[in-house]
Amino acid sequence: MPTWCVCTRLWAAGGSIWPGDARPFNNTNPSRWSLFFEGAKDTFPLIVGAVPFGIIFGALADTAGLSFGAAMGMSLFVFAGSAQFVALGLAASGTPWPMIVVTTFVVNLRHLLYSATMVPFYKNLPHAWKMLLAFGLTDETFAVAVTRYGKHDGVTGKRYYNLGSMVFMYLNWNLCTLIGLTAGKTFPEISRWGLDFAMPATFIGIVIPYLVTRPMWAAVITAGIVSIAAHDLPHKLGLMLAALAGVTAGMVCENLFCERKKEK
Amino acid sequence: MFGIGLQLSEIYMVAGMAAVTFGIRYILFPVSGRMQFPKWLEKGLGYVPPAVLTAIIVPSVLIPDGKTLDINLDNPYLIGAIAACITGAIFKNLLLTIVVSMVIFLVAQWAFAMG
Incomplete structure (x- = not known):
């Protein structure tokens, strides 16, 4: 099964995130702005998970020995939540910057899958658009946008939907980082409230729909x-x-099942 | 520098992180259309998101302080994670999963702190 198909199915299984956007018989294409806002709206559940995550990131920066500029710069220019958290942890333990960059590469390698999935959808876009949308290809925006692209409803200009999701995530992430950076000074104990649970909570919510096949279970376990x-x-x-x-366990398990089917 | 106190090593770090992150997200698009992934790689990539996310989830839940393994029911992270799994499996709704498990986590944390 092609990867986009897996992802689309999974996110479609999530159901209620995309209410009322099936328009098989529409004859008026939605405007750019309505696509933009639709993308922002559909990203909302993931924003809820990202809010405490962003605030905690900002609040922990000082404790980890990062300056205001470095923390804000990460959210503005890197825009990768889990990698930023890992970098924070490494910086706190005094890791030299080249090692942090290498680790960022490792942690973000999964985004290669996301861009691989988006290749057919971005194929005809101008270069500036490709760069812009690639910059914002976070776990969340990928998950929301790939479902919309995969819907065969004849709507054109889905790039604006993708952009809406991305802009909403970006503004929220940077606002939350800023709040964390300033509130972290006022309420130093904010990092001990345990809001960091928002990250595993969001990720569990993303992983669960994947668990529909035995190889997926093997991979996750x-x-x-x-x-x-x-x-x-x-x-x-x-x-x-x-x-x-x-990944290896998933592939091995998948091959074993395929072999068994052939034998029968 | 504008009173935001960036050190030189921090500028290298942020620039390096930005470069590798954008590089990974962008690299496939300029060559798109001219290349095809081998089948096995395409299959393997399908397992990447759940595998990576699980590898982030499990230690943050079972080793909350980053040092000691804590598989006890007085670990609020574990309680919250179990709640997330159950809510997610039953309702298949992302927002509900996040909100319910966050609330249960915060209540458990508060209750355990009270003793």
Whole structure:
């Protein structure tokens, strides 16, 4: 099954995130602005998860020894939540910057899948659009946009839908970082409220719809076990090892099932 | 520099992070149309998101302080994660999963702190 198909099915299974946007018989294409706002609206559930995440990021920056400018610069120019958190943890333990950049690469490698999935949808866009949408290809915007692109409803200009999701995520992420940076000074204990649970909560919500096939279960269980076993490895290498182990387990399991079907 | 206190090493760090992140997200588009992924790689990439996200979730839930494994029911992160799994599996609604598990997590944390 092609990857976009998997993703589309998964997100369609999420259901209620995309209410009322099936227009099989419309003869008036929605305007750019209505597509833009539709994209922003459909991103809302993921924004809810990102709000505490962003505030905590800003609030923890000072404790991790990052300056205001470095923390804000990350949200403005890097725009990658989990990588920013990992960088924060590494900076706190005094990791040199080249190692943080390498780790960012490792943590963000998954976005290669996202862009691979988007290639057919972005194919005919002007270069500036490709660059703009690539910059905003976060977990959240990818998840929302790929579903809209995959819907065969004849609507044109879905780039504006994608843009709406991206702009909403971007503004929210930077506003929350700013709030965290300023509120972190006023309420230093904000980082101990445990709002950091918002990240695993959001990610669990994203992973659950994937768990419909046995190879997916194999991938997730393997990744989980290895992530604990390899947790002590330096520079978050355990994350990459766990991810690779999970992907390998999924592929092996898939091949085993295919073999068995052939034998029958 | 404008009183935001950026050190030189921090500028390198942010610039480097921005470059690799954008690079990963963009690299496939300039060559798009001219290349095709091998089948096995395409299959493998399909497992990347759940595998990576799980590898982020599990340690942050079971090793909340970053050092010691805590598989006990007085670990509010574990309670919250179980709540997220149950809510997600039953209702298949992302917003509901996030909100319900956050509330249960915060209540559990408050209750355990009270003793």
